[in-house]
Amino acid sequence: MQPDEILDYLIPGIMLGALYAVIAIGYTLVYGVLQLINFAHSEVFMVGAYSALLALTWIDPSSNPTTFMSVLLVAAGLAVSGTAGAATAFTLEKVAYRPLRRRNAPRLAFLISAIGASYFLQNLAGKLFGRDSRALPTVFENKKVFSVFGTQVTILQLLIVCAAVLMMVGLDYLVNRTKLGLGIRAVAQDAETAGLMGVDIDKVISRTFIIGGFMGGIAGFLFGLHLQLSFTMGFLPGITAFAAAVVGGVGNIRGAMMGGMLLGIVESFSSPIFGESWRYVSAFAVLVLVLMFRPTGILGERLGRSA
Template identity: 60%
Template sequence: MCLTHNFWGFFVPGLANGFLYALIALGYTLVYGVLQLINFAHSEVFMSGGFAGLFTLNWLIGKHHPAGMSSVGYVVIGCVAGAVGGGVVAYLLERVAYRPLRRRHAPKLAFLISAIGASYFLLNLAGKEFGRDSRPIAQPFTQTQTDPLFKIFGTGVSLYYAVIAVVAIIMLVMLDRLVNKTRLGQGIRAVAQDADTAGLMGVDINRVIAQTFIVGGLLGGAAGFLYGLGPANVSYTMGFTPGLKAFTAAVLGGIGNIRGAMLGGLLLGIIENLSVACISPSWVDVVSFFILVLVLLVRPTGILGERLGRSA
């Protein structure tokens, strides 16, 4: 009933959010796949991508004015900058917060504490260095980002949502290729299924783990840029809520399962936004985390199940 009126008007922004959740959720699920641990500092990887995109675009666009095809170029540059920022921070996290614990065969709880510590460290470092106020990214578009670009079922799809969808789909397809067709993907799947035996096959486990963090960081960092490009802007706390939501999405789809993270992200984004229509905007976060609790109670392995190392 609440959905009969303007369903698509709520669905489209939900879908766009869902793409962002999916990109972030993949970082959780990939790392969980190879280490069976939740990288709770991943929200800061996302935030790092936001700042990397912010600094790069604000520096570039400060000198030139985007027009026509150069808008596309700026978006690409922003995504690459965000991805690199996320990838670098994710790699450093692995080296500093996790690998030393692995070498000492630390218990799982130590990893969790280390993750939370690293998360707070990065959060506060960013707050101190980059300021406590949220900052907008210089817009690479000549038109206003909320102007509808085209219409689906009578609902205008804004330029911003279209950019998110296109970038996310490209990255998801690239990830799928990576996991299924490359030697790195083969290594990631082997480590996820049986790390000891992967080592016997000649897989350098530490190297694969580091590369998995980087891949997750690339996706999360690009998502951070896309998120910051929108009305939310970039701030040192920007990772907190989307990070938890994406974690929820990963659990919803089945943690460790790559397709699960994609599906969980899209579903969560859509459900969340439909709840805006049906309940109230202020209940969005309640709905999301209610879903998390519900999934954990009813089907802890998620929709697609916990399938470590399953080819995507």
């Protein structure tokens, strides 16, 4: 890799990192309130992408949409994928996790239920929409907007980073400044005491899932604009994002954002250094290294009860 190529890998890395950060937040929020690795979150991501596919195919854009039409399509895609993601996460919590919570089930049971939900949703999508990968319809022409030291930045990269940053800022505000955020933090710290203080735990948990699902769904749509859709598309981004959440400090929202960025950039640079086929190993390598030397992640755990 030449020194002048650094930006060529850094910019896609930032784009990828922004996506991972948004997905990682979904994991970290749920881990904060339930101490559960929500394996099915990667399927929320996939549902977001497929719902956008359905909506955009239904609207049926021309292969060369006008600027106005492009904006409309992107807005529709964002709205539909966010809603579908939120609905999936909400249902998931209600069907798969709440009955277990009622019964005080061991954490093993939650994890198994999560894996079951993940495989169920994945293969249901595979069955309904075919097991081949497909692409979203053309929403906009991916033109370059400007260039930084000779490296071009495309609309897609700009869109992804902007959307991700907006969501992250919004979430940060929501968690730190609103009443719901206070509830989420309280439940994460000590659910039982929060309940005694009048926090409706069920409602808080359910809304946490909705927030995480909303962001995950949108990330799915944005990912679909970048790469192809398939029913297993959630797996690799999902576990990379979980690794990002752990790297940043699980339960720590700013940590998840940072971890996501870090892993995105590392992954992007590992493909020219180690070869394309090894890029997915890099996230796990970073994960294992971080767990060995700093088990609570870079920024430390914050929301977690047992931290």
